[in-house]
Amino acid sequence: MSAAPGGAPVTGGAGAAGSGGRKSAAPVFEITGLSVDYGEGPGATHAVADVDLTLHRGEVLGLAGESGSGKSTLAYAATRLLRPPGVITGGDVFYCPDPDSPGRRINLVEAGPEEIQELRWSQISIVFQSAMHALNPVLTVEAQLMDALAAHWPDAPAARRRDRAAEMLSLVGINPDRMRSYPHELSGGMRQRVMIAMALLLDPQVVIMDEPTTALDVVTQREILQQITGLRDRLGFSVLFITHDFSLLVELADTIAVMYAGRLVETAPARELFRSPHHPYTLGLLGSFPSLHGEIRPLAGIPGSPPDLRNLPPGCAFHPRCPYAMPRCRSDLPRLTLAGGGRQRQVACWLHDGAEPPPELAGRREATTAAGARPAGGGRQGGQR
Amino acid sequence: MTQPGIGIPEAAGGAATDGAVLQARDLVKHFRVHGRAARAVRGTRPVVHAADDVSLQLLAGRVTAVVGESGSGKSTVARLLARLITPTSGEILLEGRPARRVPAREYRRKVQIIFQDPFSSLNPVHSVRYHLARPLKIHGRAGGRDVGAAVESLLRRVNLEPAAEFTRKLPHELSGGQRQRVAIARALAAGPRVLLADEPVSMLDVSIRLGILNLLGELRDDGLAILYVTHDIASARYFANTITVMYAGQVVESGPSRAVADQPAHPYTQLLLLAAPDPDRPAPERITVTGGAPSLVTPPAGCRFHPRCPHAMDVCSVRQPPVFTVGDGHTAACWLHEGKQAAT
Numbered sequence: 254m255s256a257a258p259g260g261a262p263v264t265g266g267a268g269a270a271g272s273g274g275r276k277s278a279a280p281v282f283e284i285t286g287l288s289v290d291y292g293e294g295p296g297a298t299h300a301v302a303d304v305d306l307t308l309h310r311g312e313v314l315g316l317a318g319e320s321g322s323g324k325s326t327l328a329y330a331a332t333r334l335l336r337p338p339g340v341i342t343g344g345d346v347f348y349c350p351d352p353d354s355p356g357r358r359i360n361l362v363e364a365g366p367e368e369i370q371e372l373r374w375s376q377i378s379i380v381f382q383s384a385m386h387a388l389n390p391v392l393t394v395e396a397q398l399m400d401a402l403a404a405h406w407p408d409a410p411a412a413r414r415r416d417r418a419a420e421m422l423s424l425v426g427i428n429p430d431r432m433r434s435y436p437h438e439l440s441g442g443m444r445q446r447v448m449i450a451m452a453l454l455l456d457p458q459v460v461i462m463d464e465p466t467t468a469l470d471v472v473t474q475r476e477i478l479q480q481i482t483g484l485r486d487r488l489g490f491s492v493l494f495i496t497h498d499f500s501l502l503v504e505l506a507d508t509i510a511v512m513y514a515g516r517l518v519e520t521a522p523a524r525e526l527f528r529s530p531h532h533p534y535t536l537g538l539l540g541s542f543p544s545l546h547g548e549i550r551p552l553a554g555i556p557g558s559p560p561d562l563r564n565l566p567p568g569c570a571f572h573p574r575c576p577y578a579m580p581r582c583r584s585d586l587p588r589l590t591l592a593g594g595g596r597q598r599q600v601a602c603w604l605h606d607g608a609e610p611p612p613e614l615a616g617r618r619e620a621t622t623a624a625g626a627r628p629a630g631g632g633r634q635g636g637q638r
Numbered sequence: 639m640t641q642p643g644i645g646i647p648e649a650a651g652g653a654a655t656d657g658a659v660l661q662a663r664d665l666v667k668h669f670r671v672h673g674r675a676a677r678a679v680r681g682t683r684p685v686v687h688a689a690d691d692v693s694l695q696l697l698a699g700r701v702t703a704v705v706g707e708s709g710s711g712k713s714t715v716a717r718l719l720a721r722l723i724t725p726t727s728g729e730i731l732l733e734g735r736p737a738r739r740v741p742a743r744e745y746r747r748k749v750q751i752i753f754q755d756p757f758s759s760l761n762p763v764h765s766v767r768y769h770l771a772r773p774l775k776i777h778g779r780a781g782g783r784d785v786g787a788a789v790e791s792l793l794r795r796v797n798l799e800p801a802a803e804f805t806r807k808l809p810h811e812l813s814g815g816q817r818q819r820v821a822i823a824r825a826l827a828a829g830p831r832v833l834l835a836d837e838p839v840s841m842l843d844v845s846i847r848l849g850i851l852n853l854l855g856e857l858r859d860d861g862l863a864i865l866y867v868t869h870d871i872a873s874a875r876y877f878a879n880t881i882t883v884m885y886a887g888q889v890v891e892s893g894p895s896r897a898v899a900d901q902p903a904h905p906y907t908q909l910l911l912l913a914a915p916d917p918d919r920p921a922p923e924r925i926t927v928t929g930g931a932p933s934l935v936t937p938p939a940g941c942r943f944h945p946r947c948p949h950a951m952d953v954c955s956v957r958q959p960p961v962f963t964v965g966d967g968h969t970a971a972c973w974l975h976e977g978k979q980a981a982t
Contacts, residue, residue, distance in 0.1 A: 319843040319844060319845060320814075320843055440930050442930060470707035470708055471707065471869065471871075471913045471914050471915075472707065472909060472925070472927060473930065474913070475912075475913035475925055476925065476927065497843070497844055498844070498915060499844065500917050501915040503915075503917035504915060504916070504917060504921075527917050537845060538844065538845060539917075540848075541845050541847060541848055542872065542915075542917075543872045543875060543876030543877070544872065544918060545871070545875065545899065545911060545914060545916050545918070546900075546916075547918075549875070549876055552848050552852075552876070553848060553849075553852070554845050554846055554848030554849045555845035555846070556849070558813040558815055558816065558846065559813065559845065
């Protein structure tokens with residue numbers, strides 16, 4: 254890749270993985286069986302449990318979940334940024350550096366600190382949620398961009414580095430005149446753009462975005478999302494986009510993975526997931542966002558509260574809130590398995606184990622929502638706590 | 639004796655249900671600018687134009703949404719209406735009386751506010767019972783042996799059951815949604831006629847937001863006048879009867895919520911709707927906006943939206959648009975609608 258000193262121009266990665274890359278199925282980032290605990294011993298909290306997730310080249314993979322679902326912990330663990338008391342207790346994270354030899358994989362969980370440092374940012378970079386906290390308030394934007402370049406391009410001349418920093422800023426729509434600005438002199442949207450420029454600085458193959466637009470106004474959010482997809486099309490990187498805003502992902506992501514209480518409960522291509530959710534939690538989430546069109550129907554959200562990871566119910570963690578819960582759900586943990594609708598659809602729910610699932614969870618939701626309205630979340634209306 | 643904990647005192651039967659319970663007339667709030675930011679502006683006494691000429695009314699049994707981005711002045715309006723800050727000019731009328739003539743305690747009893755962050759709006763060292771018993775006693779709604787029953791009745795009203803169990807809990811033992819329900823119960827303890835809700839669900843998990851909105855909807859149906867301040871126009875469309883859209887401290891559009899959300903008349907409302915996440919549309923709309931929100935210290939002349947407006951005309955940068963009627967009860971402050979009948 255072009256992380257070498259005086260590396261390729263901005264569009265360096267585009268040829269290999271750009272427009273054509275999105276549909277190619279070659280994985281670039283594979284998480285298998287990853288488990289993360291906070292603390293050790295019997296009192297440990299299982300924040301992430303047995304997660305399998307594959308990010309393909311050029312893909313935007315959306316990871317949706319509420320607070321405490323483990324989505325950010327997953328991202329931190331996968332990039333080895335997890336701090337104590339967080340511990341990776343199992344699983345592997347593979348990174349495939351070369352699109353031409355997909356068999357070559359680096360296991361990030363086993364990689365040594367030097368190897369990690371080499372890969373991090375040049376190959377795998379991260380955009381954090383709060384740009385105000387992620388940027389250093391006493392350094393100019395230029396100094397912070399140059400810092401990353403100095404670490405990874407030690408032999409490149411300063412002028413070359415400065416050009417690269419300016420190039421990336423203009424790419425995200427910031428006039429390079431603003432290089433000398435301090436973070437507090439920029440608006441929230443511009444700070445987030447600086448973060449994105451910084452993440453793309455070394456032409457990485459994988460960019461992990463942890464709620465990058467949550468603190469922003471809707472108009473700014475839309476502009477930044479447009480920019481991310483535009484840059485992805487041009488530069489061909491892959492994105493793991495983490496958010497609680499499910500409605501956003503349907504438009505943005507190619508594939509969506511839904512997380513609940515530390516586990517993946519459903520993965521599917523974005524549009525399919527929206528049209529026919531298979532997991533009752535996904536159905537409930539879809540019923541939690543009022544529509545901008547059509548008749549206004551009563552929506553119920555999901556009854557109950559998100560689970561306490563320190564005190565998870567036995568069986569399926571969602572069963573206390575699930576309107577379809579069966580006796581089996583209270584004792585046996587459902588595993589993520591292939592579901593109807595092709596090999597890309599996976600769901601962890603006993604309703605899909607043999608017997609016929611209820612129609613609204615079996616891909617027949619379209620018929621009931623022709624006008625674009627959403628179904629009421631699961632049918633149970635009262636009794637929210 | 640009326641049931642103390644239930645919350646809404648004979649609201650529907652009270653005087654003039656069709657009139658506004660709380661009304662804002664041309665409210666202006668300017669904050670003085672100090673320090674370096676002040677010296678950067680030439681002229682005397684620079685101010686932040688947080689709210690300019692904002693008029694709206696809250697009706698019994700109705701939800702009025704104020705929608706806008708950060709810095710639009712929507713929270714300032716809520717704080718003005720709660721009398722947490724005093725207006726620079728303009729008038730607030732409570733049940734037709736000028737608010738400044740209403741004694742503070744009576745105003746507090748009739749107008750209550752709930753805030754965005756249920757993690758900081760409850761005192762961590764006090765139990766749920768304490769949070770609810772205090773306003774009951776202060777406003778004389780329950781005393782002595784009645785307090786316990788009134789507290790439990792309030793908790794049942796906000797669907798926190800078993801109520802007896804919740805009275806003993808401390809805020810850290812509650813989830814975000816439960817805390818916000820306690821905050822709502824605390825507001826109801828005063829027996830208000832008006833509830834001002836400043837982004838009541840934006841800090842809560844998505845799956846429990848609707849539960850809180852539906853609870854506020856029940857209170858509305860009981861006769862409470864509700865102000866719903868939000869940045870989320872989809873939830874305003876779902877939940878509010880009328881929507882008022884604010885931009886840079888001014889009201890740009892106002893009307894029945896379906897009319898505003900389905901036939902937006904002001905280019906800013908149109909932009910907001912286009913930018914909102916919407917899984918129902920086949921492909922994301924591309925938006926092109928020039929620049930961000932304007933400075934509130936030196937707002938643009940004419941229409942404050944004109945530097946970003948795709949339809950801006952010459953007049954827009956010179957003269958501030960008056961309010962034009964564009965539909966039944968639907969108004970917009972935009973020159974594009976000139977020629978239609980001007981609203982009074």
